[in-house]
Each structure stands twice: as C-alpha cells, then as structure tokens.
Amino acid sequence: MKYVVIKCGGSVFDSLPKSFYENISELHQSGVWTPIIVHGGGPLISSMLDQMGVKSTFINGLRVTTEEVLDVVEMALSGSMNKQIVRKLNAVKGKGYGISGVDGSLLEAIPTEQAQEQDLGYVGEVRTVNTSIIENITDQGFIPVISPIGMDESGQRFNINADMAASSIAQALGAKLLFISDIPGIYVEENGVKKTLHYAGKEKIEQLISTEVIYGGMIPKVQSALKALAHSVPEVSIVNGLEQNSLVDFMDGKMVGTRISLDKEMPYV
Numbered sequence: 001m002k003y004v005v006i007k008c009g010g011s012v013f014d015s016l017p018k019s020f021y022e023n024i025s026e027l028h029q030s031g032v033w034t035p036i037i038v039h040g041g042g043p044l045i046s047s048m049l050d051q052m053g054v055k056s057t058f059i060n061g062l063r064v065t066t067e068e069v070l071d072v073v074e075m076a077l078s079g080s081m082n083k084q085i086v087r088k089l090n091a092v093k094g095k096g097y098g099i100s101g102v103d104g105s106l107l108e109a110i111p112t113e114q115a116q117e118q119d120l121g122y123v124g125e126v127r128t129v130n131t132s133i134i135e136n137i138t139d140q141g142f143i144p145v146i147s148p149i150g151m152d153e154s155g156q157r158f159n160i161n162a163d164m165a166a167s168s169i170a171q172a173l174g175a176k177l178l179f180i181s182d183i184p185g186i187y188v189e190e191n192g193v194k195k196t197l198h199y200a201g202k203e204k205i206e207q208l209i210s211t212e213v214i215y216g217g218m219i220p221k222v223q224s225a226l227k228a229l230a231h232s233v234p235e236v237s238i239v240n241g242l243e244q245n246s247l248v249d250f251m252d253g254k255m256v257g258t259r260i261s262l263d264k265e266m267p268y269v
C-alpha cells in the first residue's frame with residue numbers, strides 16, 4: 001500500500017475549506033494512495049490554557065508541558081481536534097477513523113533529548129510506531145486521523161509535537177509527507193523583500209535556523225522534514241492549506257509550497 005501522511009497544523013485548521021477534506025476523500029477513493037492524517041492543535045491548547053489561567057511557554061517551538069498542561073493537551077488534541085477532523089471528513093463521505101497515539105500503544109514515546117536538557121517536562125518523541133494499528137484501520141477502508149499523544153511502557157503520557165509525530169509515522173511507513181500550514185512555505189527576506197522558497201536543502205535550512213529566519217513552530221517542522229528524508233521518506237513539502245489545490249498538486253508532483261531536500265540543488269529542475 002502507498003501511504004501519504006498529511007500533517008494538518010492547528011494554525012490553519014479553523015480556516016480549511018470543505019474542499020480540503022473533499023480532496024483527501026477523493027484521493028482515498030482513487031485507490032492509489034492511502035492518506036493518513038496526523039493533526040496538531042497548538043492554538044486550541046493555548047486558548048484552553050489561557051481560559052484556565054495556566055501560563056504556557058515554548059522553547060524552540062516545543063511547549064513546556066507540566067502534568068496540568070498535559071491534561072489540557074490530551075483533551076484538546078485527542079478529544080476536540082481529533083473528533084472535529086473525523087466529522088469534517090465524514091461529512092464529505094470520507095471515512096475518518098480517529099485514534100490517539102495512546103490507543104493500542106500506536107506511538108511509543110520517550111522524553112525528547114531537548115526535554116531533558118531544557119526542562120521541557122513531559123515532551124516526548126516517538127520511539128516506535130506500531131504500524132499494524134494503522135494497517136488494520138486502512139485495511140478496513142478507513143482514513144486514520146491521529147492525535148500526537150504518546151505513551152511509555154509505564155503508562156506515562158507525553159506531549160509530542162505534531163510535526164515530529166507525523167515525521168515518525170511517515171518514516172515507519174516509508175510514506176510521502178505533506179505539512180499543511182498557514183504559510184505558503186518557508187519565507188526568507190532578500191534585500192528587504194519577503195519571498196517564499198520553492199526549494200530548501202539541508203544546508204540552507206540549518207543556516208536559516210542559525211540566523212533565526214526560521215523560528216518558533218517552523219523549527220520542529222523543518223527538523224522533522226529533514227529527519228524523515230534521512231529515513232526512507234521519499235518526498236516532503238510544506239504547503240498552505242488555504243490554497244485550493246495544494247494537496248492535489250503535491251500528489252501530482254507539481255511545484256507547490258516549499259519542497260524540502262537533503263541535497264543542495266533541487267533534483268529535478
């Protein structure tokens with residue numbers, strides 16, 4: 001089976017058009033590609049924490065996660081966000097099947113190195129993806145919709161950045177990986193003019209992080225993209241979910257958003 005992991009960012013979720021879900025459903029029905037949705041929900045978590053008067057901070061794009069924050073993260077992601085996406089898919093005759101990384105121990109997690117070094121609390125990364133859970137769902141004709149909460153052997157939950165979770169799932173399946181976000185790709189500024197890169201190689205990305213042109217939530221996104229490419233993921237792009245055909249164009253191999261690569265030069269231009 002040929003999989004494509006579609007990571008849907010919380011930044012753009014509220015604005016995604018119905019056609020976004022129709023495109024995923026049509027892709028699934030075409031029978032060539034099996035989509036898997038991995039979603040975030042950072043803005044919803046932040047607003048729920050705000051309402052509760054709990055302060056929340058980020059270090060290099062990762063949320064410092066106490067036990068109290070973890071409760072809200074799980075509610076927002078595995079409850080609200082996950083079910084909203086399933087409903088939106090099902091409303092266009094897609095066959096969404098919501099599952100959290102905890103269910104069936106889909107995402108076995110360990111604390112990230114950064115969590116240990118910088119006191120991020122319960123921030124995890126994926127150690128193992130139990131792909132049989134995904135295969136069972138897709139074999140039954142469903143589109144898995146996955147929230148990025150992981151668990152270790154002792155039952156401890158971890159908050160996993162959704163870009164990192166999507167990358168790990170794509171690596172485990174050798175799937176294509178598409179990041180849907182609220183920007184048309186990676187921005188750079190040249191002579192005071194902001195432009196979007198159509199292509200970004202590893203060296204360029206490292207330079208953009210070190211010069212802070214890439215910051216915040218874009219850091220784990222590009223790092224996850226590079227890690228995926230180094231581990232059997234054939235293609236990774238970042239696209240704007242608000243552009244009508246971004247998913248279809250990506251699947252057709254057209255130039256859309258920013259294509260990430262390990263190479264300095266774009267391989268096919």
Ligand SMILES: Nc1ncnc2c1ncn2[C@@H]1O[C@H](COP(=O)(O)OP(=O)(O)O)[C@@H](O)[C@H]1O
Pocket residue numbers: 008009010011012040041042163180181182183185186187188213214215216217218219221
């Ligand atoms: N160089 C850059 N180009 C584009 N966006 C960037 C860049 N550096 C940081 N960002 C920020 O990254 C955000 C996307 O990451 P994030 O907020 O985590 O979104 P998502 O919820 O879609 O994963 C953009 O909205 C933008 O504010």
Ligand SMILES: CC(=O)N[C@@H](CCC(=O)OP(=O)(O)O)C(=O)O
Pocket residue numbers: 008009010011039040041042043045061062063073123124148159160161162163217
């Ligand atoms: C550790 C960490 O930062 N986890 C993220 C999980 C959600 C997420 O990644 O959502 P987006 O894709 O919308 O950014 C968080 O708590 O916000």
